[in-house]
């Protein structure tokens with residue numbers, strides 16, 4: 114299992130109580146929007162403000178610990194950057210699943226097809242989840 118304290122330290126951030134809680138909630142949820150995250154955190158830290166959550170999320174993104182996921186028609190989702198993966202979105206129920214496909218190979222393929230220097234890639238594929246199939 115992942116240890117959020119190690120993740121923070123390995124990325125050069127101090128493991129404050131707030132960051133530990135935020136990362137723990139994101140890890141539990143997999144993908145979570147800021148309002149849901151805030152509502153869950155608020156149950157644990159009553160004095161927490163939304164601005165503080167945003168501030169922490171931005172620090173976590175800058176440190177490369179958290180990444181944003183934009184899905185058409187949905188609020189921005191946040192997730193922990195653990196292993197490279199692509200996203201599968203179910204067209205029927207909207208469920209987002211992580212597919213652990215080797216994105217390095219895809220990146221190289223796109224680079225060689227287009228002659229571009231590709232430094233990163235975010236791939237989302239659509240279809241039906243196993244429940245909706």
Ligand SMILES: [Zn+2]
Pocket residue numbers: 203204205206207208241242243244245
């Ligand atoms: Zn589905």
Ligand SMILES: [Zn+2]
Pocket residue numbers: 143144192198199200210211
């Ligand atoms: Zn994901």
